[in-house]
Amino acid sequence: MVVRDEVRKMKSVAPLVAALDNKTRCKALIKVAECLVKRRAEIFAANKKDLEAAEQNGVADAVVKRLKFNEAKLNDVIAGITQLVSLGDPIGKITLDRELDDGLRLTRFTCPIGVIGVIFEARPDALVQISCLCIRSGNCPVLKGGKETTYTNRILFETIYEAVIQAGFPEGCMLQVEQHNEIDELLTCDGLVDLLIPRGSNAFVRYIMDNTHIPVMGHADGVCHIYIDKNADIDKAVNIILDAKMQYTAACNAVETLLIQRDEAFLSVFIPKLVKALSENGIKLRGTKEVTDLVERSMAEEADNTEAKSLDYESVDESEFKEYLALIVSAKLVESVDEAIEHINLHGSHHTDSIITEDKETADRFVQLVDSAGVYVNCSTRFADGFRYGFGAEVGISTSKIHARGPVGLEGLVTYKYKLVGQGQIVGDYASGKSVFHFKDLQ
Numbered sequence: 023m024v025v026r027d028e029v030r031k032m033k034s035v036a037p038l039v040a041a042l043d044n045k046t047r048c049k050a051l052i053k054v055a056e057c058l059v060k061r062r063a064e065i066f067a068a069n070k071k072d073l074e075a076a077e078q079n080g081v082a083d084a085v086v087k088r089l090k091f092n093e094a095k096l097n098d099v100i101a102g103i104t105q106l107v108s109l110g111d112p113i114g115k116i117t118l119d120r121e122l123d124d125g126l127r128l129t130r131f132t133c134p135i136g137v138i139g140v141i142f143e144a145r146p147d148a149l150v151q152i153s154c155l156c157i158r159s160g161n162c163p164v165l166k167g168g169k170e171t172t173y174t175n176r177i178l179f180e181t182i183y184e185a186v187i188q189a190g191f192p193e194g195c196m197l198q199v200e201q202h203n204e205i206d207e208l209l210t211c212d213g214l215v216d217l218l219i220p221r222g223s224n225a226f227v228r229y230i231m232d233n234t235h236i237p238v239m240g241h242a243d244g245v246c247h248i249y250i251d252k253n254a255d256i257d258k259a260v261n262i263i264l265d266a267k268m269q270y271t272a273a274c275n276a277v278e279t280l281l282i283q284r285d286e287a288f289l290s291v292f293i294p295k296l297v298k299a300l301s302e303n304g305i306k307l308r309g310t311k312e313v314t315d316l317v318e319r320s321m322a323e324e325a326d327n328t329e330a331k332s333l334d335y336e337s338v339d340e341s342e343f344k345e346y347l348a349l350i351v352s353a354k355l356v357e358s359v360d361e362a363i364e365h366i367n368l369h370g371s372h373h374t375d376s377i378i379t380e381d382k383e384t385a386d387r388f389v390q391l392v393d394s395a396g397v398y399v400n401c402s403t404r405f406a407d408g409f410r411y412g413f414g415a416e417v418g419i420s421t422s423k424i425h426a427r428g429p430v431g432l433e434g435l436v437t438y439k440y441k442l443v444g445q446g447q448i449v450g451d452y453a454s455g456k457s458v459f460h461f462k463d464l465q
Contacts, residue, residue, distance in 0.1 A: 040161075069090065088145040089171055123459055123460055138215070151409075223243075241373055249366070251359060263277065263299070275407065
C-alpha cells in the first residue's frame with residue numbers, strides 16, 4: 023500500500039500548502055517556468071524516447087499527436103504559467119460577510135480543496151498544466167499520466183517538484199504514480215484524497231466513478247455538435263467546421279457531429295461547399311442516408327470538374343454517431359433549431375456545442391435550451407479550453423452541474439469555509455428569545 027502511505031503523508035502536508043501566501047505560490051510558478059526552460063533539452067530527449075516507443079508499439083495517430091512535447095508545446099505551457107501568475111489570488115476571497123448580531127460576525131472565504139488525484143491521458147503538457155494549477159490554488163496533486171508518456175512525464179514531474187521545493191513548498195506536496203495498478207490503490211484512499219479528476223474515455227471515467235467513494239469531477243465523451251441554421255453565413259460556417267474538426271483533431275472539443283437545417287434553398291448552396299471543403303482536407307463523412315443522397319447529387323454535378331476531389335463518405339444510422347477523434351465527421355439533417363436542440367440534449371455529451379446563424383432570435387433560443395457546459399454562437403468548439411478562456415490552463419473539463427462546469431481553472435480548484443467570530447454568544451439565548459438575530463450584510 024505504498025500509494026496510500028504517500029497520500030496519507032500528503033494529507034498532513036496539505037494544510038501547510040494551503041497556508042502558503044500568494045507571493046510564495048507565484049514565486050514557485052516562476053521557478054517552474056525557469057526550470058522547464060533550463061532543462062528543455064533533457065525533456066525533449068525524454069519525449070523522443072516516448073515517441074519512438076509509441077511508433078514501435080503501433081500507437082494510434084490520434085494518441086501520438088497528444089504525446090509530442092516540442093518547442094511549441096513548451097512555449098504554450100510557459101505562456102500558461104505566465105498567465106496563471108498574472109491572475110488574482112483564488113484563495114482567501116470573501117464571498118459573504120454578515121453580522122448575525124452585535125459582535126457575532128460570519129464570513130465565508132475561499133480555500134483550497136486539499137489533495138486532488140488527477141488521472142489523465144498521454145499528454146505531457148497536461149501534467150504541467152495540472153501541476154501549475156494546483157500550485158497556484160494551494161492544492162496537493164497526485165498525478166497519474168498515460169503510460170505512453172512515461173519518460174516525458176517523469177522528467178517533467180521531477181523538474182516541477184524540485185522547483186516548488188526550492189521556492190519554499192514543503193516536501194511531499196506533490197506525488198507522481200506511474201503503475202496502472204496504483205490507480206486502483208488510489209481509488210481506495212477516501213478520507214485522504216478530497217477529489218478525483220479522471221480524463222479519458224467514457225469507459226475509463228465510468229470505471230473510476232463506479233469504483234471509488236471519493237468525489238469525482240470530470241467528463242467522459244466529447245461528442246461536440248455544430249448546428250448549421252438556414253440563416254448561417256455559409257463561408258463562415260464552412261471555415262468554423264474545418265477549424266473545429268482539424269485544428270486539433272484528437273481533442274475532446276473537436277466537433278464530431280454536424281446538424282444541418284433541412285431547407286432546400288440553403289442546402290443547394292451549402293452542401294456543395296461543405297463537400298468541397300471536406301474532400302480537400304481529407305475529412306471523411308459519416309451521414310444519414312438523407313445527407314449522403316445530397317452528397318452524391320452534389321458530386322455528380324461536379325463530375326465534369328477534373329480538379330474536384332472525391333469525398334470519402336458512407337451512409338450510417340445516427341445511432342452510430344460517436345466521438346471519432348479523427349478526420350471523420352457525422353452529419354444529419356434536422357427540421358429546425360428545436361430538433362437540433364433535442365438531438366444535442368439527448369445524444370450529446372454536454373461538453374461544447376455551437377450554432378452557426380445570423381438570426382439572433384434563433385441563436386438565443388439555442389443558447390437558452392442546449393444543456394451543455396459550453397454553448398457557442400458563430401465560433402469553433404475548439405475555444406473550449408481553460409487557456410483560451412484566460413484561466414491560464416485547465417485541470418480538465420467538467421460536464422457536471424455541481425461545483426465546477428466547463429474548463430476547470432483556478433475557481434474550480436477552490437472550495438470555501440465559514441468563519442464565525444463571536445464574543446461569548448450561545449444558541450440558548452436565541453432559542454429562548456433573550457437575544458435576537460438581526461442579519462446585517464456588511465458588503
